Amino acid sequence: MTRPLRLSTLFLRTLREDPADAELPGHKLLVRAGYIRRAAPGIYSWMPLGLRVLRKVERIVREEMDAIGGQELSFPALLPREPYEATNRWTEYGPNLFRLHDRKGVDMLLGPTHEEMFTLAVKDMFSSYKELPLTLYQIQTKYRDEARPRAGLLRGREFIMKDSYSFDVGDDGLDEAYQRHREAYIKMFDRLGFDYVIVHADSGAMGGSASEEFLAVSPVGEDTFVRCEASGYAANVEAVVVPRAPAVDEATVAATPAAHVEDTPDSPTIATLVSQADALHPRSDGRGWTAADTLKNVVVLLTHPDGSTEPLAIGLPGDRDVDAKRLEAQVAPADWRPFEAADFAAYPMLAKGYIGPGVLGEERSSGIRYLLDPSVAEGSAWVTGADEHGKHVFDLVLGRDFTADGTIQAGEIREGDPSPDGAGPLTLARGIEMGHIFQLGRKYAEALDLKVLDENGKLVTVTMGSYGVGVSRAVAAVAEATHDELGLVWPRELAPADVHVVATGKDAAVFDHAGGLVDQLAAEGVEVIYDDRPKVSPGVKFKDAELLGVPTIVVVGKGLADGVLELKDRRTGERQDVPVDAAVEQILAAVRPGA
Amino acid sequence: MTRPLRLSTLFLRTLREDPADAELPGHKLLVRAGYIRRAAPGIYSWMPLGLRVLRKVERIVREEMDAIGGQELSFPALLPREPYEATNRWTEYGPNLFRLHDRKGVDMLLGPTHEEMFTLAVKDMFSSYKELPLTLYQIQTKYRDEARPRAGLLRGREFIMKDSYSFDVGDDGLDEAYQRHREAYIKMFDRLGFDYVIVHADSGAMGGSASEEFLAVSPVGEDTFVRCEASGYAANVEAVVVPRAPAVDEATVAATPAAHVEDTPDSPTIATLVSQADALHPRSDGRGWTAADTLKNVVVLLTHPDGSTEPLAIGLPGDRDVDAKRLEAQVAPADWRPFEAADFAAYPMLAKGYIGPGVLGEERSSGIRYLLDPSVAEGSAWVTGADEHGKHVFDLVLGRDFTADGTIQAGEIREGDPSPDGAGPLTLARGIEMGHIFQLGRKYAEALDLKVLDENGKLVTVTMGSYGVGVSRAVAAVAEATHDELGLVWPRELAPADVHVVATGKDAAVFDHAGGLVDQLAAEGVEVIYDDRPKVSPGVKFKDAELLGVPTIVVVGKGLADGVLELKDRRTGERQDVPVDAAVEQILAAVRPGA
Structure with a gap:
C-alpha cells in the first residue's frame, strides 16, 4: 500500500512561464514543474515531488555502496577548524569554504568534503591491519561557497553528496578498493539512466594520484573532455598531458x-x-x-x-x-x-x-x-x-x-589535436561531473597520523581513496539529459511516481472509476499521482502530466463510456486504448516491465 | 533479504571505560557502544549502528506525519537573512543563531527552525482557501548555538528535527490541525517506547497561543513539570500560572x-x-x-x-x-x-x-x-x-x-503547591522535551504577508501552527529511558538490528552453524548483527552484546553439540535453550511477536 498523491491537495504549483533565474532547460523544468525552488543563490528547497526523486537517487547510491561492503555513517556538516588546519585545507580552500565563529568566537566551518573526519574516526577506532580493508560512506549535505553557482542544482552552494573513503594497508589494497568503487559507480550510473563517460581526471586541489571522473555527456556540461576513438582514451580537458614536441634537428x-x-x-x-x-x-x-x-x-x-x-x-x-x-x-x-x-x-x-x-x-x-x-x-x-x-x-x-x-599544461586542447597516447586525433565534448574516484594515497593519513600495525607489528601509514557522487546534482543531470519540449521525462527508477492518473471532465462516474483504479494500484504498491482536481480543464491536466514527467500516464475520461482507458508512455508518446477490465494488469506490466 | 552486520568487519569499537566528556548514563552508553562520537561541543557523528537507530526514529515520525496528510519537503539549512529579518528573529534569536557571511559579504544563517521559509513557500504557491488546509513537514538538520550544549544528543548545536507547519483560513481550522498533530504525536511517542507526559507549555520566544509539550519523563531531564493527580492538569513549570492571592480583608x-x-x-x-x-x-x-x-x-x-x-x-x-x-x-x-x-x-x-x-x-x-x-x-x-x-x-x-x-510568574513552584485549577496539590517531576505543538496563529503570516482569498473573495491572513519533534534527541531520550547497568536496551522498533547472534569458541562447526542461521534469518528479512569475530573470548562477546542492546540475543556455542542454541531476551534477561531445528521459528516469533 502506497499513499497516492492527489493533485487536489498536493503542495504543488506548476508554472507556464520559465523562471527568470534559470538558464538551462532541465533547470527551468524542475522549477516550472514544482520540484525545486530557489532559496538563495546556489541554494534550493526540495518540494514534495523533487524530494521523492532525490530520495530515489539516494537509494540507488546507497544500494550500490552497500553492495561493495560500504558502511554508512554520518558526520556533522558544522565542523571544528583543527582537523582542516592539520591538512592545510582550512587555508587551501580559500573563499570556497564557508567559515564562521560560534558564540565563543571559536572558528568553525561547513564541511565541503570530509576526508579529515573519516581519517580521524578510523585513527581513533581501528589500530590493526586485520581491521582493514574498510570502506565508509555518508550521504550528506555539503557546503561550498562557489564563486559562480550555476544552473540550479548543477553547481550549488548547499548540495547533497555521497562521499566515501577506503582505508587499506598497501597500494594493492587501494587499487582494489578503487576498482570496487569504479564498478559500483558503473552500476549506479547505469541505473540513473543517462549517458556517461569515464575520463582521466585532474586531481585538482585534492593531491594524490590515480583519478577518474564520471561525466554525464551533456552539451550544457561545465567540463570539457576529450576522447580518442581509436584507443578509447578519454580525459577531462584539465587532465590531458600534451607531450613535449621533439627538438628541431x-x-x-x-x-x-x-x-x-x-x-x-x-x-x-x-x-x-x-x-x-x-x-x-x-x-x-x-x-x-x-x-x-x-x-x-x-x-x-x-x-x-x-x-x-x-x-x-x-x-x-x-x-x-x-x-x-x-x-x-x-x-x-x-x-x-x-x-x-x-x-x-x-x-x-x-x-x-x-x-x-x-x-x-x-x-x-x-x-x-x-x-x-x-x-x-x-x-x-x-x-x-x-x-x-x-x-x-x-x-x-x-x-x-x-x-x-x-x-606548463595550460594551452587549449582542440578538436583534432593528437591523442597523448599517439593513437589518433581527439574529439571534444562536454559533460557534467557526476562522480569522482580518486586514489588519495597517504596524504591525509600522513597529515593526521593514521597508522596501523602491520603483520610484523610495525606501524604503517594507511592508504586512502576518496570517492564522490553528486546526489542532488544527479537529479539535475537526469533532468537535463531526459527532458523534451513538453516537460520532464523521468527514467522509471527515479520518477516521483510510477503512474500519473488523469481524470477528465465533470462526470462523477469518471472520478469514481479513476479513484477506484488509483486505490487498486496503490494496494499493489504502485506509486500514483492522481489528478483529481475537479474544476481543471483536460488540457491543463494533460499539460501538467507532460510537465511532471511520470513515465506512464493513464487517462480516465470520455472513453470510459465505451469501456476503455488511455495508456500513454511519456517518453515515446505512444498511446493505446485499454479495456477497463484489463487496465490494472496492463498498467502493472508497463510499470514493472521485468516482472 | 537484509545484509547482516558482521562484527569482524563492522566499523565499531566498543569501550569498557566511560568517556570523559559524557555526563548521563545513556549518553555514556551510546558512546561506549560506538553509536555516536563527539566531533565538537554539542556536535556528534553518527556511527553505523547509531545511524540505523536514527533512521528508525525518522521512519516512525515520517509514517505518523504522512498518516495525518503531512507532505514532506526539505528546505536548506543555510539560509538568507531577509526572511528572518522580516519576523525579527534575526535579532531575537541573539547568540543562539549561527550567523555567517558568504564570500560576497552577504549575511546568512544556519536555520534554527523554518517558520519563515514554509510561510514564504505557501505564500508563493497557494492563493485560495480552497487549497487549504495544508500540513507540510521536513526532517532536517538544524542549528542552534546553545550556550550550554548538554548530554550529547539531548541538547546539541547540530541536531535533527522534524518540524511541521499547518496552514488554515480560520481558528477552527488551526484547532483541528493542532488536534491532528496532537494525536499523531501520541502515536509517535507510543511507538518510540518511553514514558511521556503532555504538559501545557510556555510559548517562550515563539509568540502565539495554545502550546503543549511532550516530555519524556526522566530524572535527567532539563525541564521540570508539575502534575495535579486530582484533575490531570500537567504543565511545564515555566507555564504554571500562579493565581493572584486574594486581597487581605x-x-x-x-x-x-x-x-x-x-x-x-x-x-x-x-x-x-x-x-x-x-x-x-x-x-x-x-x-x-x-x-x-x-x-x-x-x-x-x-x-x-x-x-x-x-x-x-x-x-x-x-x-x-x-x-x-x-x-x-x-x-x-x-x-x-x-x-x-x-x-x-x-x-x-x-x-x-x-x-x-x-x-x-x-x-x-x-x-x-x-x-x-x-x-x-x-x-x-x-x-x-x-x-x-x-x-x-x-x-x-x-x-x-x-x-x-x-x-511576574517567576517564583519557584514547589511540591505541594496548589494546582492553578484549584483541584489539589501539585507534584513535581523532570522530563526531556521531545515534542512541541504550538498554535502560532497569525504572527508569521502577518510578518510575511501570507494571505489567501476566502469564500467571499476577500483576502484573509492564514493561521498557522508549528509542531516539532526532536529526532536525534529521541535516540538519546530512549537510551536514557531504557538502558540498564549492562548497556543499552532498545525497544524493538528502534533497535539497530532484530537479533544479535553470538558464535563462541573455536569450533568451526559452531561458526558454520551460526553463519547458516544468520543467512536463513537474513533471507527472512530479519536484521542481524553477527558476532563472527574468531579470536574474541565468549566473555567479551557477551559483554558487547549486552552493551549494544539488541532485543534478542542468540548464542551458538557449546550447546550445539547437544543440539541446542540459547535465546536471550536482552530486556528481561530471560534465557531459554531452543532445539536447533526450532531455532529459526522461535527467533522469528521473538522478533515479530504480533505476526
Whole structure:
C-alpha cells in the first residue's frame, strides 16, 4: 500500500512561464514543474515531488555502496577548524569554504568534503591491519561557497553528496578498493539512466594520484573532455598531458638566421602582427607568416590561498589560447586572473602587446617565472615581442636565443589535436561531473597520523581513496539529459511516481472509476499521482502530466463510456486504448516491465 | 533479504571505560557502544549502528506525519537573512543563531527552525482557501548555538528535527490541525517506547497561543513539570500560572500597625533577618517571624537581543526563590543574570541586602521596574529592606505603604503547591522535551504577508501552527529511558538490528552453524548483527552484546553439540535453550511477536 498523491491537495504549483533565474532547460523544468525552488543563490528547497526523486537517487547510491561492503555513517556538516588546519585545507580552500565563529568566537566551518573526519574516526577506532580493508560512506549535505553557482542544482552552494573513503594497508589494497568503487559507480550510473563517460581526471586541489571522473555527456556540461576513438582514451580537458614536441634537428637550427628586431608599429595583437610580418620580413621558405609562427606571452597573476600573489608568464604558439580551466588546475590551490593595468604598472619592463622572452624568466629583469607550452620545441624559431612598444624579434630560437623556467599544461586542447597516447586525433565534448574516484594515497593519513600495525607489528601509514557522487546534482543531470519540449521525462527508477492518473471532465462516474483504479494500484504498491482536481480543464491536466514527467500516464475520461482507458508512455508518446477490465494488469506490466 | 552486520568487519569499537566528556548514563552508553562520537561541543557523528537507530526514529515520525496528510519537503539549512529579518528573529534569536557571511559579504544563517521559509513557500504557491488546509513537514538538520550544549544528543548545536507547519483560513481550522498533530504525536511517542507526559507549555520566544509539550519523563531531564493527580492538569513549570492571592480583608489591614523601621544589623540575608526579628519586634499575634513573612527583593539585569540592558526587581516571599527558567520564559527574548557589583555601583540607592520597595518601581528613585510574585496579596504586611544598610521596615502593607508595577510568574513552584485549577496539590517531576505543538496563529503570516482569498473573495491572513519533534534527541531520550547497568536496551522498533547472534569458541562447526542461521534469518528479512569475530573470548562477546542492546540475543556455542542454541531476551534477561531445528521459528516469533 502506497499513499497516492492527489493533485487536489498536493503542495504543488506548476508554472507556464520559465523562471527568470534559470538558464538551462532541465533547470527551468524542475522549477516550472514544482520540484525545486530557489532559496538563495546556489541554494534550493526540495518540494514534495523533487524530494521523492532525490530520495530515489539516494537509494540507488546507497544500494550500490552497500553492495561493495560500504558502511554508512554520518558526520556533522558544522565542523571544528583543527582537523582542516592539520591538512592545510582550512587555508587551501580559500573563499570556497564557508567559515564562521560560534558564540565563543571559536572558528568553525561547513564541511565541503570530509576526508579529515573519516581519517580521524578510523585513527581513533581501528589500530590493526586485520581491521582493514574498510570502506565508509555518508550521504550528506555539503557546503561550498562557489564563486559562480550555476544552473540550479548543477553547481550549488548547499548540495547533497555521497562521499566515501577506503582505508587499506598497501597500494594493492587501494587499487582494489578503487576498482570496487569504479564498478559500483558503473552500476549506479547505469541505473540513473543517462549517458556517461569515464575520463582521466585532474586531481585538482585534492593531491594524490590515480583519478577518474564520471561525466554525464551533456552539451550544457561545465567540463570539457576529450576522447580518442581509436584507443578509447578519454580525459577531462584539465587532465590531458600534451607531450613535449621533439627538438628541431641541429641542421635546421644552424640554418636559422640570427635573431633580429624589427619595427612592427601598431601590432599589439597576434592578428595585427601577422598581417604585417610578411611585408617586414618575408619567411626564408617563402610561405607567409601565420599565427602559429608567433610566440604569444601571456602574463597572469596568481593569488595563493594565504592571499599572497605572484605573476606567471606563459609562452605558447600565437594560434592557441590559454585554457582557463587547464591553467586553473595547474596552479591550484592558487587562483589566477589576467594581468591588469595596475599589475603592468608594477612591472615597467613588460611592454604590453610586445612582451618577449627577453625580460621573462626568474633570471631576467622581470624575475617573472616563465613557462612554455609543451608544443614549443627546443630549437624552434619564433616571432615574438621585443619588449619595446612597436617592436618584435624574428628568428628567435628556443635554446639558442632564449630559455624558460619549464613547461606548463595550460594551452587549449582542440578538436583534432593528437591523442597523448599517439593513437589518433581527439574529439571534444562536454559533460557534467557526476562522480569522482580518486586514489588519495597517504596524504591525509600522513597529515593526521593514521597508522596501523602491520603483520610484523610495525606501524604503517594507511592508504586512502576518496570517492564522490553528486546526489542532488544527479537529479539535475537526469533532468537535463531526459527532458523534451513538453516537460520532464523521468527514467522509471527515479520518477516521483510510477503512474500519473488523469481524470477528465465533470462526470462523477469518471472520478469514481479513476479513484477506484488509483486505490487498486496503490494496494499493489504502485506509486500514483492522481489528478483529481475537479474544476481543471483536460488540457491543463494533460499539460501538467507532460510537465511532471511520470513515465506512464493513464487517462480516465470520455472513453470510459465505451469501456476503455488511455495508456500513454511519456517518453515515446505512444498511446493505446485499454479495456477497463484489463487496465490494472496492463498498467502493472508497463510499470514493472521485468516482472 | 537484509545484509547482516558482521562484527569482524563492522566499523565499531566498543569501550569498557566511560568517556570523559559524557555526563548521563545513556549518553555514556551510546558512546561506549560506538553509536555516536563527539566531533565538537554539542556536535556528534553518527556511527553505523547509531545511524540505523536514527533512521528508525525518522521512519516512525515520517509514517505518523504522512498518516495525518503531512507532505514532506526539505528546505536548506543555510539560509538568507531577509526572511528572518522580516519576523525579527534575526535579532531575537541573539547568540543562539549561527550567523555567517558568504564570500560576497552577504549575511546568512544556519536555520534554527523554518517558520519563515514554509510561510514564504505557501505564500508563493497557494492563493485560495480552497487549497487549504495544508500540513507540510521536513526532517532536517538544524542549528542552534546553545550556550550550554548538554548530554550529547539531548541538547546539541547540530541536531535533527522534524518540524511541521499547518496552514488554515480560520481558528477552527488551526484547532483541528493542532488536534491532528496532537494525536499523531501520541502515536509517535507510543511507538518510540518511553514514558511521556503532555504538559501545557510556555510559548517562550515563539509568540502565539495554545502550546503543549511532550516530555519524556526522566530524572535527567532539563525541564521540570508539575502534575495535579486530582484533575490531570500537567504543565511545564515555566507555564504554571500562579493565581493572584486574594486581597487581605480591610479589617485586618486596618488593624496592622503603621510601618516602622528597625535596626537589623548584619542581616543582609533572609536567614539572618528572621533569626533576630523576634527579638527586635515580636509579632502582635505571638507566633514567631518566619521567612514567609519577609519580602525578598531580587534585582536582575536583562539583556535584550539588540544588546541593550535593563534592570528588573522582583519581590517575593522570603521563603521562595526566583526560578531561573520561569524568569527566563517571562523575560524572553531577553536574557537575564543576577545583579553584579558593577550594576549595584550604577544604582547607589540600592542597599545590597536591604533593598526595599521604597526605592523600587518606575516611579521611585531607582526607576527600576518592580514586579511582585502573585502570592503577595494586596493588603498583606511584610518585613522587608528599608534601603539603608542594617535596617529593615516592619508592617509594610501592600497597597497602603507600597505599590509595584505589576506581577511576574517567576517564583519557584514547589511540591505541594496548589494546582492553578484549584483541584489539589501539585507534584513535581523532570522530563526531556521531545515534542512541541504550538498554535502560532497569525504572527508569521502577518510578518510575511501570507494571505489567501476566502469564500467571499476577500483576502484573509492564514493561521498557522508549528509542531516539532526532536529526532536525534529521541535516540538519546530512549537510551536514557531504557538502558540498564549492562548497556543499552532498545525497544524493538528502534533497535539497530532484530537479533544479535553470538558464535563462541573455536569450533568451526559452531561458526558454520551460526553463519547458516544468520543467512536463513537474513533471507527472512530479519536484521542481524553477527558476532563472527574468531579470536574474541565468549566473555567479551557477551559483554558487547549486552552493551549494544539488541532485543534478542542468540548464542551458538557449546550447546550445539547437544543440539541446542540459547535465546536471550536482552530486556528481561530471560534465557531459554531452543532445539536447533526450532531455532529459526522461535527467533522469528521473538522478533515479530504480533505476526
